[in-house]
Amino acid sequence: MDTHELTKMLHTKHDSKIVFLIADGLGGLAKEPGGPTELEAADTPNLDALAKNGCSGSMYPVGRGITPGSGPGHLGVFGYDPLKYMIGRGVLEATGIGFKVGPNDVAIRCNFCTLDADGKITDRRAGRIPTEESAPLAVKLRQVSIPGVEVFVEPVKEHRFVVVFRGKGLGDKVLDTDPQETGVVPLDPVAEDEPSKKTAEIAAKFYTQAIKLLADQPKANGLTMRGFSGLPHIPTYEDVYGLKAAAIASYPMYKGLAQLVGMEIVGDASTLEEEVEVLADVWDKYDFFFVHFKYTDSRGEDGNFEAKVKMIEEFDKIVPDVVKLGPDVLVVTGDHSTPAALASHSWHPVPVLMSAKDCRCDPCEKFSENEALKGGFGHFEAIHLMPMALAHAGRLAKFGA
Amino acid sequence: MDTHELTKMLHTKHDSKIVFLIADGLGGLAKEPGGPTELEAADTPNLDALAKNGCSGSMYPVGRGITPGSGPGHLGVFGYDPLKYMIGRGVLEATGIGFKVGPNDVAIRCNFCTLDADGKITDRRAGRIPTEESAPLAVKLRQVSIPGVEVFVEPVKEHRFVVVFRGKGLGDKVLDTDPQETGVVPLDPVAEDEPSKKTAEIAAKFYTQAIKLLADQPKANGLTMRGFSGLPHIPTYEDVYGLKAAAIASYPMYKGLAQLVGMEIVGDASTLEEEVEVLADVWDKYDFFFVHFKYTDSRGEDGNFEAKVKMIEEFDKIVPDVVKLGPDVLVVTGDHSTPAALASHSWHPVPVLMSAKDCRCDPCEKFSENEALKGGFGHFEAIHLMPMALAHAGRLAKFGA
Numbered sequence: 001m002d003t004h005e006l007t008k009m010l011h012t013k014h015d016s017k018i019v020f021l022i023a024d025g026l027g028g029l030a031k032e033p034g035g036p037t038e039l040e041a042a043d044t045p046n047l048d049a050l051a052k053n054g055c056s057g058s059m060y061p062v063g064r065g066i067t068p069g070s071g072p073g074h075l076g077v078f079g080y081d082p083l084k085y086m087i088g089r090g091v092l093e094a095t096g097i098g099f100k101v102g103p104n105d106v107a108i109r110c111n112f113c114t115l116d117a118d119g120k121i122t123d124r125r126a127g128r129i130p131t132e133e134s135a136p137l138a139v140k141l142r143q144v145s146i147p148g149v150e151v152f153v154e155p156v157k158e159h160r161f162v163v164v165f166r167g168k169g170l171g172d173k174v175l176d177t178d179p180q181e182t183g184v185v186p187l188d189p190v191a192e193d194e195p196s197k198k199t200a201e202i203a204a205k206f207y208t209q210a211i212k213l214l215a216d217q218p219k220a221n222g223l224t225m226r227g228f229s230g231l232p233h234i235p236t237y238e239d240v241y242g243l244k245a246a247a248i249a250s251y252p253m254y255k256g257l258a259q260l261v262g263m264e265i266v267g268d269a270s271t272l273e274e275e276v277e278v279l280a281d282v283w284d285k286y287d288f289f290f291v292h293f294k295y296t297d298s299r300g301e302d303g304n305f306e307a308k309v310k311m312i313e314e315f316d317k318i319v320p321d322v323v324k325l326g327p328d329v330l331v332v333t334g335d336h337s338t339p340a341a342l343a344s345h346s347w348h349p350v351p352v353l354m355s356a357k358d359c360r361c362d363p364c365e366k367f368s369e370n371e372a373l374k375g376g377f378g379h380f381e382a383i384h385l386m387p388m389a390l391a392h393a394g395r396l397a398k399f400g401a
Numbered sequence: 402m403d404t405h406e407l408t409k410m411l412h413t414k415h416d417s418k419i420v421f422l423i424a425d426g427l428g429g430l431a432k433e434p435g436g437p438t439e440l441e442a443a444d445t446p447n448l449d450a451l452a453k454n455g456c457s458g459s460m461y462p463v464g465r466g467i468t469p470g471s472g473p474g475h476l477g478v479f480g481y482d483p484l485k486y487m488i489g490r491g492v493l494e495a496t497g498i499g500f501k502v503g504p505n506d507v508a509i510r511c512n513f514c515t516l517d518a519d520g521k522i523t524d525r526r527a528g529r530i531p532t533e534e535s536a537p538l539a540v541k542l543r544q545v546s547i548p549g550v551e552v553f554v555e556p557v558k559e560h561r562f563v564v565v566f567r568g569k570g571l572g573d574k575v576l577d578t579d580p581q582e583t584g585v586v587p588l589d590p591v592a593e594d595e596p597s598k599k600t601a602e603i604a605a606k607f608y609t610q611a612i613k614l615l616a617d618q619p620k621a622n623g624l625t626m627r628g629f630s631g632l633p634h635i636p637t638y639e640d641v642y643g644l645k646a647a648a649i650a651s652y653p654m655y656k657g658l659a660q661l662v663g664m665e666i667v668g669d670a671s672t673l674e675e676e677v678e679v680l681a682d683v684w685d686k687y688d689f690f691f692v693h694f695k696y697t698d699s700r701g702e703d704g705n706f707e708a709k710v711k712m713i714e715e716f717d718k719i720v721p722d723v724v725k726l727g728p729d730v731l732v733v734t735g736d737h738s739t740p741a742a743l744a745s746h747s748w749h750p751v752p753v754l755m756s757a758k759d760c761r762c763d764p765c766e767k768f769s770e771n772e773a774l775k776g777g778f779g780h781f782e783a784i785h786l787m788p789m790a791l792a793h794a795g796r797l798a799k800f801g802a
Binding site: 029030033034037058062063064065066067068069070071072073082083084086087089092093339341342344345346347348349369370373374378379 | 402404407411453454759760761762763764775776777778779780781785787788789790791792797798799800801802
């Protein structure tokens with residue numbers, strides 16, 4: 001029996017409220033051995049108070065040694081096994097720009113490229129053509145028309161754009177057309193199973209028409225298609241936890257990921273303060289709230305230790321406004337680590353704290369990677385976080401008599 | 402998706418170097434509650450310095466409560482699930498005496514025994530006949546000749562010897578011929594599947610000829626055959642981790658185990674100092690180095706606490722010479738515990754330390770079983786060690802976008 005079969009079997013009606021405050025890329029690294037991490041260097045009186053009276057732990061979003069992308073990182077925190085529910089590149093790219101991928105869609109991550117007179121690729125990224133030049137080209141491709149299927153073309157950034165085919169019975173097992181080298185022509189789209197043959201044919205038709213539309217373009221006269229993918233079959237929060245869930249995020253990617261597990265996107269906040277205002281506004285309408293804060297990750301990705309420290313302090317400041325709402329269970333964590341020292345996502349575990357009436361208070365004095373090692377939750381994989389939150393929220397019945 | 406599918410999917414080219422220093426049977430027990438273990442009693446300034454600036458944890462080679470043999474213990478540390486990859490007794494026995502089992506081999510662990518006039522077993526171990534008397538008998542059995550198959554007979558120790566059949570299409574599902582009691586005749590070799598019928602026939606022919614050769618022997622005129630086994634299908638380090646791996650060990654058993662996962666055996670060291678010299682010599686040629694130190698286990702098996710302490714101190718002394726080579730990731734641990742108090746392998750977890758540039762330094766002040774409980778890696782099964790080492794070596798790509 002997997003975790004979701006269990007939570008589904010045991011879930012219980014309750015009017016308790018659960019809040020997940022997710023600081024993206026929260027976990028960090030010290031500048032030198034024995035020094036503080038970004039979280040440890042930050043002045044976080046509110047988070048420390050929660051940790052002191054709550055329960056902490058050290059969490060692996062995917063698994064030990066595994067550096068999670070944003071997709072797997074969030075799926076893990078949401079309680080879904082990231083190794084079971086794989087989100088394709090096309091779907092993730094579409095999700096990242098706010099395109100709502102539907103059940104009959106196949107999404108494709110495309111690159112503009114340049115082709116020579118023989119149709120051979122000369123630059124796989126069309127010289128990283130600026131977005132203001134590539135976006136009109138993507139829009140131009142909306143002229144492609146294929147009978148029996150809806151076609152969406154969306155600009156992304158520089159040479160990247162997204163194509164979505166919407167139609168019944170489209171498989172997504174189609175190989176990339178990007179040959180990963182120059183001096184050769186793009187590959188034909190090849191289906192790997194029966195239901196994907198139709199998709200491959202549509203992709204071939206799309207390509208033929210698109211190439212004609214781009215023929216006279218000096219900056220980008222070709223394209224390649226990668227990461228063909230449909231919506232993964234993910235059960236919803238309502239299904240597996242019996243929770244009506246709301247997502248409050250400012251970036252499309254995180255809204256999209258939340259939608260994949262059946263959360264409703266609420267509000268239109270762009271700052272953390274606005275996110276908390278939205279939270280207060282919709283408080284009565286939902287059981288579960290995912291509140292996403294992006295900038296801890298961004299400053300980590302920039303490699304800027306001090307700026308990440310500042311973002312963590314900003315994050316700490318809004319905590320009292322969340323606490324004031326009276327959540328039965330408040331969880332604070334990240335979807336992965338983004339140490340400024342590495343300027344990228346990393347495999348290091350993420351500290352977690354839970355504040356709830358029935359927490360067994362542990363010896364942690366503050367919210368920190370190192371304090372969390374002493375935490376009552378120990379070291380655990382992210383998929384175990386939701387059952388613990390549900391339990392503390394009085395939403396899981398006894399298992400067996 | 403299992404760990405190896407994941408590491409295979411994510412592995413990345415890098416010129417980093419990983420060293421695993423394995424002190425066999427490292428974990429121990431205190432003489433009395435509150436006292437130090439062998440590792441804690443030992444003066445280990447070099448290991449302590451690594452632990453202080455690195456990351457530690459408490460590792461289960463197979464699983465909680467499970468006492469590993471040398472085979473499963475090493476497989477676990479090498480990152481292979483010991484419950485999935487079972488090494489048969491015959492193969493392990495052959496490996497232990499330095500016999501290189503090949504893909505067309507079936508290895509069998511045999512006992513000399515004594516038979517009465519009716520062919521019934523009177524002593525299953527031939528009175529634990531001394532090796533100097535049993536070895537010539539094993540050599541005598543090399544006269545056995547079976548058409549279409551190569552037969553190897555190798556002495557081991559006392560009543561034990563190894564027989565290997567080499568030929569195409571030999572199955573290894575043949576039941577033991579040892580009836581596990583006296584007063585009865587040895588069982589016929591019985592095949593449990595189709596490909597093993599040929600092996601069972603060969604075993605029966607071997608037995609008939611062997612019994613004739615032993616007929617006039619006063620000390621051992623019979624034999625039984627156990628643990629029929631072929632090479633398990635284990636993917637190599639190159640396959641699953643993308644690593645060119647070298648093994649430096651003085652005992653045949655550990656060389657054999659390393660070979661099973663595709664490591665190359667390098668050098669011909671017999672002391673720890675010589676092992677480190679070999680390590681330096683081959684440093685440029687490999688990505689991964691398994692360095693095995695036997696005597697911590699041997700003194701534990703002897704039940705000699707003080708002698709094991711001394712061996713750990715010897716082990717500590719060579720650490721600076723390894724550090725000097727500049728490994729990107731240095732892991733120090735054991736393949737299981739061998740507490741002197743038990744004079745045998747045990748189920749207790751083994752302390753692990755990792756030293757690497759991007760370690761998240763934890764509060765451990767020294768290398769010890771009890772300090773490791775505070776470690777950043779927490780408590781974990783050995784199969785997670787390799788992914789963590791690969792991550793710290795920059796050899797695992799991000800999972801998902």
